[in-house]
Amino acid sequence: LIxxxxxxGILETEDYNVFLSGKTGLAYAITPETRLIATAKEQIxxxxxxxxxxxxxxxxxxxAYEYLMNANTADIRKTMQSDNPPSLAELRxxxxxxxxxxxxxxxxxxxxxxxxxxxxxxxxxREHLAKRAKRLKDVLLxxxxxxxxxxxxGILKSYDELKSKLEEIPDDKPKYTELKTSIRESGKRLEELxxxxxxxxxxxxxxxxxxxxxxxxxxxEFLTIFQQPAVLRAACNKGTTNATRYEEGLRSDVDKDxxxxxxxxxxxxxxxxxxxxxxxxxxxxxxxxxxxxxQTDIGxxxxxxxxxxxxxxxLETKKTEYSxxxxxxxxxxxxxxxxxLADSIPITIESWNTREFSSLNPxxxxxxxxxSMKSLESLNKQLEETKDQADVALQLKxxxxxxxxHLELIKCLRxxxxxEEEWGDFKEALNLKAKYNDETLSLNGLIKMNMEQHxxxxxxxxxxxxxKLELDKRLKKMTEEMNSxxxxxxxxxxxxSYIIRDYDSILEIIDEQISATQTMLASPFAVRGVHRDCxxxxxxxxxxxxxxxxLKKCQKVWLYLQPMFAAEDIKLTLKREAExxxxxxxxxxxxxxxxxxxxxxxxxxxxxxTKEEIARANSYxxxxxxxxxxxxxxxxxxxPRFYFISDDDLLKILSYAKKDPNAIQPxxxxxFEGIQSFMLATPKQDIESIFSQDNEEIKLIRVLGLxxxxxxxNVEIWLGSLExxxxxxxKMNCKEAFKSYTx
Numbered sequence: 162l163i164x165x166x167x168x169x170g171i172l173e174t175e176d177y178n179v180f181l182s183g184k185t186g187l188a189y190a191i192t193p194e195t196r197l198i199a200t201a202k203e204q205i206x207x208x209x210x211x212x213x214x215x216x217x218x219x220x221x222x223x224x225a226y227e228y229l230m231n232a233n234t235a236d237i238r239k240t241m242q243s244d245n246p247p248s249l250a251e252l253r254x255x256x257x258x259x260x261x262x263x264x265x266x267x268x269x270x271x272x273x274x275x276x277x278x279x280x281x282x283x284x285x286x287r288e289h290l291a292k293r294a295k296r297l298k299d300v301l302l303x304x305x306x307x308x309x310x311x312x313x314x315g316i317l318k319s320y321d322e323l324k325s326k327l328e329e330i331p332d333d334k335p336k337y338t339e340l341k342t343s344i345r346e347s348g349k350r351l352e353e354l355x356x357x358x359x360x361x362x363x364x365x366x367x368x369x370x371x372x373x374x375x376x377x378x379x380x381x382e383f384l385t386i387f388q389q390p391a392v393l394r395a396a397c398n399k400g401t402t403n404a405t406r407y408e409e410g411l412r413s414d415v416d417k418d419x420x421x422x423x424x425x426x427x428x429x430x431x432x433x434x435x436x437x438x439x440x441x442x443x444x445x446x447x448x449x450x451x452x453x454x455x456q457t458d459i460g461x462x463x464x465x466x467x468x469x470x471x472x473x474x475x476l477e478t479k480k481t482e483y484s485x486x487x488x489x490x491x492x493x494x495x496x497x498x499x500x501x502l503a504d505s506i507p508i509t510i511e512s513w514n515t516r517e518f519s520s521l522n523p524x525x526x527x528x529x530x531x532x533s534m535k536s537l538e539s540l541n542k543q544l545e546e547t548k549d550q551a552d553v554a555l556q557l558k559x560x561x562x563x564x565x566x567h568l569e570l571i572k573c574l575r576x577x578x579x580x581e582e583e584w585g586d587f588k589e590a591l592n593l594k595a596k597y598n599d600e601t602l603s604l605n606g607l608i609k610m611n612m613e614q615h616x617x618x619x620x621x622x623x624x625x626x627x628x629k630l631e632l633d634k635r636l637k638k639m640t641e642e643m644n645s646x647x648x649x650x651x652x653x654x655x656x657x658s659y660i661i662r663d664y665d666s667i668l669e670i671i672d673e674q675i676s677a678t679q680t681m682l683a684s685p686f687a688v689r690g691v692h693r694d695c696x697x698x699x700x701x702x703x704x705x706x707x708x709x710x711x712l713k714k715c716q717k718v719w720l721y722l723q724p725m726f727a728a729e730d731i732k733l734t735l736k737r738e739a740e741x742x743x744x745x746x747x748x749x750x751x752x753x754x755x756x757x758x759x760x761x762x763x764x765x766x767x768x769x770x771t772k773e774e775i776a777r778a779n780s781y782x783x784x785x786x787x788x789x790x791x792x793x794x795x796x797x798x799x800x801p802r803f804y805f806i807s808d809d810d811l812l813k814i815l816s817y818a819k820k821d822p823n824a825i826q827p828x829x830x831x832x833f834e835g836i837q838s839f840m841l842a843t844p845k846q847d848i849e850s851i852f853s854q855d856n857e858e859i860k861l862i863r864v865l866g867l868x869x870x871x872x873x874x875n876v877e878i879w880l881g882s883l884e885x886x887x888x889x890x891x892k893m894n895c896k897e898a899f900k901s902y903t904x
C-alpha cells in the first residue's frame with residue numbers, strides 16, 4: 162500500500178501559487194510510521210496472535226504424551242529381567258497410565274480442528290500415539306508373563322533340588338554334614354520359595370486384570386507349586402530320620418575310637434617307662450628303635466585325637482580334651498631326641514674317621530658338630546631331674562667335643578684352597594707319603610701319622626693357600642668382568658661405517674685391572690699357577706689397551722680426513738694421498754664391520770694381527786697427514802695470510818677456488834681483516850672492486866685478471882696479487898686525499 166501510494170499524483174497543494182507554478186506532489190508522505198498504516202499493522206498482528214492460541218494449546222496437549230515416543234521397549238524388557246523387578250504398585254501404575262493415555266489420545270480432538278485462521282489435522286498423530294501406548298502396554302504385559310513363567314520353573318527346580326538333598330541317604334561324613342545343613346536351612350528356603358510363589362500369583366492377577374492369560378502348561382505348573390510345601394516337609398522328615406540313623410552310627414564309632422585311644426594311650430605310657438631306662442650311650446642306642454616306634458605310636462594317637470574332635474564337631478557335641486596326650490608327647494620328646502643322637506652321633510663320627518678323607522666337607526662337619534652340641538646342651542637342661550639320662554647327654558657331648566679337636570686338621574687339609582700343589586707342600590714339610598685325593602687315606606690314618614703334632618706348619622701352609630685362593634678368585638672375577646664388557650659401536654652415517662663411541666670408559670677399566678693385577682703379582686702369595694695366570698692376564702690387558710689406543714688414534718685421524726677425501730676436488734688435488742686414504746678407508750670399514758658383529762672388548766685379542774693391522778693403518782694415516790701438512794705449508798709460504806686459516810678451510814679454498822673464485826669469499830675476512838668481499842666481473846674472471854664489512858666499495862686502480870699467466874687456477878698467487886693491488890690502490894687514494902685536502 163505504501164509503495165502504491167507513492168505513485169499516485171495528488172492535485173491538492175498547500176496553496177494556489179504552488180499549484181500555478183506547476184510544482185505538484187504528495188500533500189504528505191506515506192511511511193510505515195503513518196498512523197493509518199501503523200494502526201492497521203497492530204490490528205493484523207493482534208488477530209494473528211489470537212488465532213495462534215488455539216493451535217498452540219492443542220500442540221501442548223499432544224506434547225503431554227511425548228514420553229510415549231521416548232520410551233524404549235528394550236529397557237522395559239530389561240527391567241523385568243533384573244534381580245529387582247518393579248513392585249506391584251509400579252507395574253499397575255504403568256499399565257494404567259498406558260491405558261489412560263490411549264483413551265485420552267483417542268478423545269483428545271476430532272480428526273480436523275478448525276480455528277479462525279488455521280485448520281489442524283490430528284488424525285495421524287493421534288493414531289500413532291495411540292498405537293504407541295498400546296505397544297508399550299503389550300510389551301510390559303509380555304515381560305510380566307515371561308517373568309512369571311521363568312520364576313515358576315525356577316521355584317519348581319528349587320523344590321526338586323532341595324527335596325533331592327533331603328532324601329539322600331548319607332553314607333559318609335561330608336554327606337551327613339550336607340544333609341544336616343539342608344535340614345537346618347529347609348525352613349528358611351521354604352519361606353523364600355513361598356514368598357516367590359505369592360509374588361507370581363499377584364503378577365498373574367495383574368495379567369488377568371489386563372486380559373492377558375498364561376499358557377495352560379505354565380498355569381498348571383503354577384498350581385502344582387501349591388502342593389510342594391507339603392512334599393518338602395515330608396522329605397525333611399525323611400531326611401531327619403536318615404540323619405538320626407547315621408548320627409547314631411557315628412556316635413557309636415566315636416565311642417569305639419575313644420576306647421581304642423584310651424587303650425593305646427595306656428600302652429604308650431607304659432612303653433615310655435621302659436624306653437627311658439638307659440644310663441649310657443650304648444643302652445640309649447639300644448633303646449632308639451623302641452623310641453622310634455613309640456614316636457610313631459604317639460603320632461598315631463595325636464591323629465586319632467584330632468579325628469575324634471572333628472567327629473565331635475560334626476555331631477555338635479562338646480570336644481574331648483587330651484591334655485594328658487600333650488603332656489605325654491612333651492615328656493617323651495627329650496628322651497626320644499637323646500636316643501636318636503645316641504644312635505646317630507657315634508655312627509657319624511665313625512664314618513668321618515674311617516671314610517675317604519677327600520670326601521669330607523669341612524663346612525658340613527662343622528655345622529653338624531655345632532648343631533649336635535647345641536641340642537645336647539638343651540637336652541642336658543631338660544633332663545636335669547633324670548640324672549642317668551642327663552649323664553648320657555654329657556657323654557655324647559664329650560664324644561662330640563673329642564672329635565671337634567680334629568676339626569682344624571679337617572678344615573686345613575680339606576679346604577677349597579688346597580690343590581695338588583699345596584698338597585705337595587704338605588708332603589714335603591710333613592714327610593707325608595699319601596697322594597692328593599688318595600682314596601686309601603682317612604682321618605684315622607692322619608691321626609695315626611701324628612699330623613696334629615704339626616698343626617702349626619699345616620696352618621701356615623693352609624693360610625698361604627687361602628690367600629692364594631683369594632687372589633685366584635679376584636683374578637677370575639676380573640676376567641669375567643672384562644669378558645662381559647662390550648664396545649659401544651654406532652653407525653657413522655656420513656661415511657656409512659661403524660665407529661666406537663666411548664673409548665675412555667673401557668680404557669679406564671683396563672687401567673684399573675692392570676693396576677690390580679700388578680698389585681697381585683707383587684703379593685708374596687702370588688706363586689706358581691696364580692703368578693702365571695696373573696702374568697698372562699696382565700699381558701692380555703696390556704695388549705688390549707694398546708689395540709684400543711691404536712684404534713682410538715686411527716678413528717680420530719680417519720674421522721678428520723674422511724670428509725676431505727670424500728670431495729672429488731680434493732681427490733684431484735692430492736691424488737697420491739687420496740689413493741692411500743682409500744686403501745686405509747676400505748680396511749677400516751672392514752675391521753669395524755668385524756668389531757660390530759662381535760663387540761666384546763676381549764674379542765679384539767682373539768683375532769690375529771689386529772694390533773699390527775691398526776698400527777700399519779696409523780702409519781699410512783700419519784704419512785698422509787705429513788704430506789697434507791707439507792702441501793698446505795707450501796701454499797702458506799706462497800701466501801703467508803693462509804696461516805690465519807685452519808687446515809680444513811684451506812683445503813676447501815684450494816679445492817673449490819680453482820673452479821669458482823667466489824668460493825673464497827666466506828674466508829676472505831680471515832685473510833684480510835678489512836675486506837668482506839670482492840666484485841668478480843664475468844666472463845673474464847676479473848676483480849674490479851673490493852668491499853668492507855660496512856659494504857664500502859673501493860675501486861682497484863687496475864683490474865686483477867684471474868685467468869692470466871700463473872694466476873690461473875692458483876689461488877695463492879692471485880690472492881698475493883690482490884694484496885699488492887689493494888696496497889697500491891690505498892696508497893694512491895691516500896695521496897689524492899692529501900692533495901684534495903685544503904686548510
